[in-house]
Amino acid sequence: MSEFIKINEINISSDHYIAGQRVAAKHYLDVFSPIDGRLLGKVANGSPEIINQAIEAAEQAFPAWSALSAAERKVYLDKFADEIGKRNDDFALVESNDAGVLLSRMQHGVVKRVQLNIRHFAEQALTLQDHTINTNQAEHLVRHDPAGVVVIITPWNAPLMLSTWKLGPALASGNTCILKPPEWAPCTSSLLADAAQAAGLPPGVLNIVQGNGAESGSGLVADPRVARISFTGSVPTAKLIAQSAAQNLVPCSLELGGKSPFIVLAGADIDNAAATAALMYRNAGQVCLAGTRLLVHESIKSDFVKAMRGYVEALTVGDPRDPATEVGPIIHQRQVERVAGFIERAKSAGATVLWGGAKHEYGELYFQPTLVTNLKQDDEIVQNEVFGPVLTLQTFSSDDQVIAMANGTDYGLGGVCYGEQSHATEISKRIRTGFIWVNSFGIRDLEAPFGGIKRSGIGREGGNWSFEFFCDIKDVVVPKKPFRASFSQR
Template sequence: MTSMIHVAGIHVSPDHYIDGQRVASTETFELRSPIDQRVLGHISEGSDAQVDAAITAAQRAFRAWAALGAEGRKPNLDRFADEIGKRADAFCMLESNDAGVLLSRMKHGVVPRAMLNIRWFAEHALTLQDRPIETEQATHIVRHDAAGVVAIITPWNAPLMLTTWKLGPALAAGNTVVVKPPEWAPLTCSMLADAAHAAGLPPGVLNFVQGAGATTGARLVSDPRLARVSFTGSVGTAKRIAQAAAANLVPCSLELGGKSPFIVLEDADLDGAAATGALMYRNAGQVCLAGTRFLVHSKVANAFVSRMRAHVEQLTVGDPREAATEVGPIIHPRQVERVKAFVERAVADGAELLWGGAMHPFGAQYFQPTMLTHVKQDSEIVQNEVFGPVLTLQTFDDDEEVIAMANGTDYGLGGVCYGEVAHATAIAMQVATGFIWVNSFGIRDLAAPFGGIKRSGVGREGGDWSFEFFCDVKDVVVPKKPFKASFSHR
C-alpha cells in the first residue's frame, strides 16, 4: 500500500479498491488542486492486470449479490448511505480541494443528494419485481433481473454526485460494479470505497480502478465480460466508448454535453430571469445542463442585459472553500487554455464582450464570468460546448425565430424558458431537448427522467428509466387455460 494522501486533515488512499482490498500500482500520476495548483498526491494508475482483477472480482461476486433480491440488498445500501453521511465533512472538503467545487454547495446539495441517490434507488427497486400484466390469454409476469458486471465512468465536474447517481440503481438492481473515477478528481471516489467497505458490502460488489480514460478506461470498456457501460462526459470520449462496447454488443448509457438555450420572452419576469441567468456561472460554468446560449427578445434585450450585469457584478470569484465564494476555479490548466481559446477565437470572429473575457486575478485557474454577443448562429462559440464560465447572447423577434435558434445546434440536453407561464410552456414544448425548465432552473427529482438527445446522449437516467438500462427485463408468460401447440399461432 502506498502512502495515504492528506488533505485538510483528511486521510484518503491513492490506491485502487478491488475485491474488498486496497491495491497499489507501480505506476502513478500526479494530482493537483485547481484552487492553487498544489500537489495533493500521487494516484495509482490502473494496469491491464488490475482492470482484469476488478472485473473478475465483480463476476465472482455477482451471483450472490443478485440472489439477495431487492429486499436483501436494501439493508446493505442503506448502510452504505449511512457511511457516506458519517463522512459528510470529509467528502465536502475533499471534493472542494480536489475538483474546486464550492464547499457550500457540497454541504447543502451534493452530499445530501449522494446519500439520497443510494437510498432512493434501493427503495425503488422494491417496487419493480414481478409486475403482472393480465390479458385474456395469460398472466405476464414482468421481471427486472440484474444484468451482470457494470462499468461506470464518471466526470470530474461532480464526482461524488454523479458516481452515486449511477451506483444507486446499478447496485440496487443487483449488478456488481467497476468504477473508473475521473483522473482529474478521484479522491471522493476513493472515499466512497471506504464507505462501501465500512458498510460491509461484500468483496467484489463494488470496485474502483483509477487511471486515465485513454488507457485504464479503454481497457475497461472493451472487456467482453461487461453487461453494461454507463458514462458521463464528452462526446468524443463517448464515441470511443460506444465503438469499443459495440464490438461485444454491450449496451451503453451516455450522458454527454450540452449547449442549452436560456430563452427570455418579451413577457418574462426580467428580474427573475436575470437572477437565474447568473446561476449559469456556478461551478465555473462546468455544468453540462446549464443554459449557456441566451436567446432574448429584442424588445427587452437591453433591460435584461442591464439586470443580469448587475447580478454578475455581485458574484464573488475566489477560493471555493470560503463561504462567500460563488464562482470557483476551472478544474485543470488544459481546461483553462480551452476556455481562453474559445473566447479569443470568438472575439476574432467578430463577437463583442458584454463583460469578462479574460483570466481573473484571483489565481491561475480562475476565469472571469463572461458574456459574448453579436455571435452568429453557425459560429463555433454558439455551436460547441465550452464548459467554462462563458455564455453567449443573441436576440430574436418572434416565437418561430427563437424556436429555430433554440433547436439550431447538434445538442439537446437541457434548457430554460422565462415568460408568462402558458406562453413559456408552449415554447418549451417545441424545444428539442431532453428536459427544459419553465421560469426556474435545477429542479430535479430522482423519479423523473434525465438525459439528452442528439449529441447530448443516449438513454435516460432516473426512476424506472435507470432500471430499464441496468436490468434485463424478462416476461414470464403463464397461460390461463391449457395451451394447444399449433403452427397457426404465433
C-alpha cells in the first residue's frame, strides 16, 4: 500500500519512483523533522528487488534517451525546470521542514538555483559537438558519448540543490539516472519525481530509490550494470562506495567533507572578514565548504574577535521557517551528540570556548554558535570535520606559518582568505585546496570547477568537468590518405 507524508497541505509520496510509476515497498523508515522532532511520516526502504527494478528501468530507457540530440533532451529538461519553478513554495517549505534549512533562503535563492542547475547544463550540452583534432595522418573526431546508468547519492544538508547539480549534466548528456536521496531528508527528492512526471520526462530516465545507505545505497553502487557513481557525503561512506565500485571498475565522483581554512591577514578589512566568518554558522554549520578554521594574524586577533562577537551575538537561533531566523537546527540527535562530543573532548585537552559550546535553549536539536581557541595543530577538533556550528581559532605570525597551518590537515575542499587583494591572492595560490575565495565567500558559477583534494574528494563538478565524468570520451579516427594494411619483414 502506498504511503504519503503530509507537510502543511502538501502531499509527498513516500514510495520509490521507477519507470514513471510509484512503487510501494515492503518496509518503510520513519522520517522526523529537525525543527521540533515530530514524525513527518515514513519513507520507503530499498530492497534487492527494488534496486533491480530501478536499474532495469534505467537500462531500458537509455537507448531512446541517449539517441536524442542534446537539443531534443533540452526541451524535456527545460520543462522539468519549469515544473520545479511552479512548485517553488512547496519545495521550499518541504525542505525546510524535512532538513531544517532556512525557509527564506529556499524560497528566494535555492529553488531558483535548482532550476538553473537543470537549465544551464541542458544548454551547455548543446556545445558537446564532435571536437576535431587534425594531424598529418588523420582527422580525429572526439565525441562525448553518454556512459549509461548513473547512480547519484546525495546528503541531507542540501538534498535538493545537490541532487539537481548532478542530475543536470547527467541527464543532459544522455544518461539515465537513479537518485538515492538521504534517509534523514528525502522529501524534496520525491517532489522532484512529481515534477519530472509532470514535465513528461520519459519513464525510466529518472528513477528514485528511497531508503538507507546500508540497503538501498550499497545495493545500487555494487551493481555491475551501473556505469557511473556520483556521491556527496562523508569520507567513511565514500570509502565503502569506492570499494564496491572498484569491484566493477566503475568511475566515481566523490565530493566529501572539508576542514577549510579561513585566513585573515594583517592587512584585511577586519569588520568585513568578521561578518563573513559569522556566516560560517549558517545552516547550523552543516556546510561542507564552510571556512571552519579561523587563522588570524596575531596582530589583529583582539580586534577580529571583538568584531566577530558582535555579529555572532546578533544571530537569531530558532525555527527555520521564521524569516528572522539565521541559524536553524542540527539534522538529528546523533549529529548533536557528535558535535557536543568534539567540544567536550577539546575542553578536556585544554581548549578554551570563547562563546557557545552547548545546546541552545530553543530546543533539543539546536546548538549555540561556538568558537573554540587555545588549540594545537594536531588537536582532533582542528583536524576533523565537526559539521555543526563550531569554528576554531588559531593565530599566526608569518605567511609561511599560516600556509603550513592551512595545509596541515588531511582535507582540501575550500578556503577563504581576507587581506590586501594581491597579498591574499598570492597566499591563496599556495593553499592546497580545490577552490578558495579571496575577500569573499560563496561565489559560485556553474561553468567553474568544484571539488576537493586529499580526503575532500575525487573529481570535479561544474562546466565541462561534469560532462567529462558523465560521458565516455571516444576518438573516431578518419585517415586523410587511403590506408592499406601491410606486414613488414626485416
